[in-house]
Amino acid sequence: MGPVRTELMWQAVVDAVEVASDAVPGEGLNVLDLGGGTGSDAVRLAHLGHRVTVVDPSPDALASLHRRGVEAGLEHTVRGIQGDAADLLDHVEQSSIDLVICHGVLEHVDDPGQALATVATVLRPGGHASVVVSGRNAAVTARALAGDFIAAQTLLGTTSTTWDTQTMGPRRFVLEEVQELLGAHGFVTVATNGLRVFADLVPSAIVDTEPGARDALYALERLVRTSSDFTSLSAGLQSIARLDLNSAPSDTGGKHAAL
Template sequence: MLRQGGVDPMGPRASLRTAVVWEVLRDALERRSKAADQDVLDVLDTGGGTGNFAVPVARLGHRVTVVDPSPDALFALERRAAEAGVTDRVRGVQGDTHGLLDVVEPAGHDMVLCHGVLEYVDDPAEALRNVAGALRPAGALSLLAAGRGGAVLARALAGHFAEAQHALGDAGGRWGEGDPLPRRFTTEELTRLVAGADLRTVSVHGVRVFADLVPGALVDTEPGALEALLRLELAAAEEPGFHSVATQLHVLAERG
């Protein structure tokens, strides 16, 4: 069960979007550290950009390598790591999942983060196999991807009913030509991709079930609303019935 506190230190507003993933990730890192009997783990963050997760993970004392195709993102990562005082534990490498094992050590990482990547790559199955290839035998994968049902619900609540229906029937979960995401996933699709990479799904959580639907003015002005919504997000994340309407889906997987 997810803990009701101690979420990502990047700030209360940001925690609404990251709390569920951060809680699962932190617990997985703690378990891996105990199992390996070592305080410092080697973590790989594919598509980690400016370090939204890499820097907090480094703050826990772990070594983090961020692979991202954008030089600008890696420059921002370096600046953020310096501001957080973790420059010695964060390394940026330019690259992508297609050539991942050419720029990082195969089977050299205790955990790999693959957040917001599968939506954009040409071949999600190949990308996930490469990501899995970077894991040590007892390593774990943190996989985060856009949920199809969440997009359908969001378009419908915004009054764009034709777009909602289009997303419902589209193979990639896209709502139209103006959709910025190339594809979205269902829980079944993600867990099937995980199995195809020879990994075992440990847990699935819905992310941003309510956060993207609640008016920002309500959260900002109603006393205690932000904290209450955060607790609701953490509680709903573990309920399978809400996975189909989550904006994002998080899968924790392991080797073996």
């Protein structure tokens, strides 16, 4: 097994694919990995038989993605496009996607609501989105454990909408904020998982040197991921959501306005 963090994040993708595949049985999915970076998940998804489009603003990340795709012989099922959440509709057809992976991206975009509205527009009705964001409570805990109590208090007093990414860095969320955003853009949340409740707090010296520690930590994380007691403290908050067939029009003025 690779690093625990990497495997937990990949498992979050697998969990989302499982939910989305129930709605599209028998054939591979059309997957959009928004902000998919260097494409390690995208290439693994293509290995499983899915057709994957990565849209990411970083040319360096896309170059790595291209290399990975060629090395794996999967360059025809993984394509990279330079773009971002704001201009997504210039690159991806409306209602063409079965599953959008949006992991670690809403922290960086100018307007998370606009990003989800656009995600809704490229999804086919009944399609799914998997959203992973950084947990604010985990950040508070990490600051406090590091002895930076003032920073911990500052984070506690902030919400994802009052967060200033210019001065505070990538935005952090609590689960209720993500679910509210998803609901406001026509999504019904079907599953929530807490990713990395412990993995970011445990010193890597323990995980990398103790025999069996990596597997045991992975197993522990998988055990607690659906427990609401632990989810609120996790460093990664995953929401898997279905685009409601009767969803209200999104504010991109997209095709779902006709539903």
